Amino acid sequence: xxxxxxxxxxxxxxxxxxxxxxxxxxxxxxxxxxxxxxxxxxxxxxxxxxxxxxxxxxxxxxxxxxxxxxxxxxxxxxxxxxxxxxxxxxxxxxxxxxxxxxxxxxxxxxxxxxxxxxxxxxxxxxxxxxxxxxxxxxxxxxxxxxxxxxxxxxxxxxxxxxxxxxxxxxxxxxxxxxxxxxxxxxxxxxxxxxxxxxxxxxxxxxxxxxxxxxxxxxxxxxxxxxxxxxxxxxxxxxxxxxxxxxxxxxxxxxxxxxxxxxxxxxxxxxxxxxxxxxxxxxxxxxxxxxxxxxxxxxxxxxxxxxxxxxxxxxxxxxxxxxxxxxxxxxxxxxxxxxxxxxxxxxxxxxxxxxxxxxxxxxxxxxxxxxxxxxxxxxxxxxxxxxxxxxxxxxxxxxxxxxxxxxxxxxxxxxxxxxxxxxxxxxxxxxxxxxxxxxxxxxxxxxxxxxxxxxxxxxxxxxxxxx
Numbered sequence: 260x261x262x263x264x265x266x267x268x269x270x271x272x273x274x275x276x277x278x279x280x281x282x283x284x285x286x287x288x289x290x291x292x293x294x295x296x297x298x299x300x301x302x303x304x305x306x307x308x309x310x311x312x313x314x315x316x317x318x319x320x321x322x323x324x325x326x327x328x329x330x331x332x333x334x335x336x337x338x339x340x341x342x343x344x345x346x347x348x349x350x351x352x353x354x355x356x357x358x359x360x361x362x363x364x365x366x367x368x369x370x371x372x373x374x375x376x377x378x379x380x381x382x383x384x385x386x387x388x389x390x391x392x393x394x395x396x397x398x399x400x401x402x403x404x405x406x407x408x409x410x411x412x413x414x415x416x417x418x419x420x421x422x423x424x425x426x427x428x429x430x431x432x433x434x435x436x437x438x439x440x441x442x443x444x445x446x447x448x449x450x451x452x453x454x455x456x457x458x459x460x461x462x463x464x465x466x467x468x469x470x471x472x473x474x475x476x477x478x479x480x481x482x483x484x485x486x487x488x489x490x491x492x493x494x495x496x497x498x499x500x501x502x503x504x505x506x507x508x509x510x511x512x513x514x515x516x517x518x519x520x521x522x523x524x525x526x527x528x529x530x531x532x533x534x535x536x537x538x539x540x541x542x543x544x545x546x547x548x549x550x551x552x553x554x555x556x557x558x559x560x561x562x563x564x565x566x567x568x569x570x571x572x573x574x575x576x577x578x579x580x581x582x583x584x585x586x587x588x589x590x591x592x593x594x595x596x597x598x599x600x601x602x603x604x605x606x607x608x609x610x611x612x613x614x615x616x617x618x619x620x621x622x623x624x625x626x627x628x629x630x631x632x633x634x635x636x637x638x639x640x641x642x643x644x645x646x647x648x649x650x651x652x653x654x655x656x657x658x659x660x661x662x663x664x665x666x667x668x669x670x671x672x673x674x675x676x677x678x679x680x681x682x683x684x685x686x687x688x689x690x691x692x693x694x695x696x697x698x699x700x701x702x703x704x705x706x707x708x709x710x711x712x713x714x715x716x717x718x719x720x721x722x723x724x725x
Contacts, residue, residue: 460570
């Protein structure tokens with residue numbers, strides 16, 4: 260980094276060295292566009308670096324989650340945090356991206372001047388002037404910690420998964436894991452291995468789908484052919500898996516009754532009818548919220564290693580959690596898998612001195628914000644692998660940048676306007692922050708359909724250039 264107070268120049272500043280930032284760096288380097296990646300942490304990986312709780316993993320088939328330019332063959336469908344971070348580092352090393360990443364450097368603000376057509380990105384170590392900003396800082400921020408009566412009387416430990424390290428063990432301890440989403444479903448079987456007892460306490464049930472995590476014969480065949488130098492089979496596999504996910508997402512929402520039947524059948528050999536109704540029958544329809552993918556949960560429930568309770572916490576006592584209705588769960592360690600607060604912008608953003616209000620801003624195709632020139636923020640879709648859209652919109656941004664360079668254009672933007680937005684899924688972490696979030700439009704939020712209909716085909720006439 261330049262000396263404190265100095266300003267250095269580049270064409271693009273990429274914020275964050277997670278899955279989005281590393282992908283953006285690859286496409287910028289491949290197209291010969293000067294760039295710098297600014298990363299607040301001391302290593303790359305984003306959430307795959309910071310989230311270290313027991314069982315942390317991706318719940319999308321990794322051959323689909325990995326980059327299209329560097330598929331990652333594996334005998335397993337879903338990969339854990341460590342392997343994902345190793346994959347991202349291997350990509351950064353193979354394509355010589357590390358030299359352009361500034362670690363332990365946090366973006367504090369970014370200000371755009373329309374007269375010069377340049378951003379000034381401020382960090383504690385100095386400023387960077389660039390024509391474009393690609394923001395890959397993700398949307399998770401601080402942990403969501405509900406308030407529970409009696410917490411101050413509890414003699415045990417309360418810790419959020421945000422602060423939990425998988426190296427920790429809880430021998431002889433009664434552990435209560437609070438939550439029912441993907442984090443809780445991933446963590447429960449692994450926590451059971453290192454705890455005296457493990458109870459997963461859910462306020463309400465979720466639809467849960469368990470996999471054996473072995474690559475299917477089709478996956479193995481396509482990966483074998485890819486290893487022999489044939490690119491088409493792995494491309495076909497990625498598109499097939501995305502089509503499968505999109506069809507299931509649409510079908511389950513369109514036909515909720517057979518979808519509910521499917522999940523009842525999925526769990527009826529694991530639990531009795533009473534527990535199936537109490538703990539595995541949500542009040543909402545399938546795919547109204549994200550469906551957690553489990554590995555080993557069925558066996559852990561059968562053996563009694565994981566006990567599932569459904570109820571609302573009434574209060575804590577010095578040694579237990581008491582539910583509404585009076586049931587008491589002995590508890591030495593309470594682990595909160597209660598999600599995160601959403602925040603799409605983790606630094607101050609200004610245009611000609613005016614601060615940008617994120618609340619309700621129109622978010623074109625999951626890539627550009629209304630009234631914010633030369634700014635791209637690639638995001639994925641809620642129901643599928645993040646990269647299936649984030650990589651697509653990153654390539655869209657690269658086309659815009661190259662078009663502007665070829666035609667000596669200074670700025671690109673879309674107008675600020677009011678748009679209606681109904682999210683495709685309605686989990687608690689999204690709905691509690693919905694009024695504060697950008698409003699996505701001009702996309703089906705189904706990668707298969709968006710690609711088929713050319714939603715991300717670059718059309719200069721649809722953008723405002725100067």
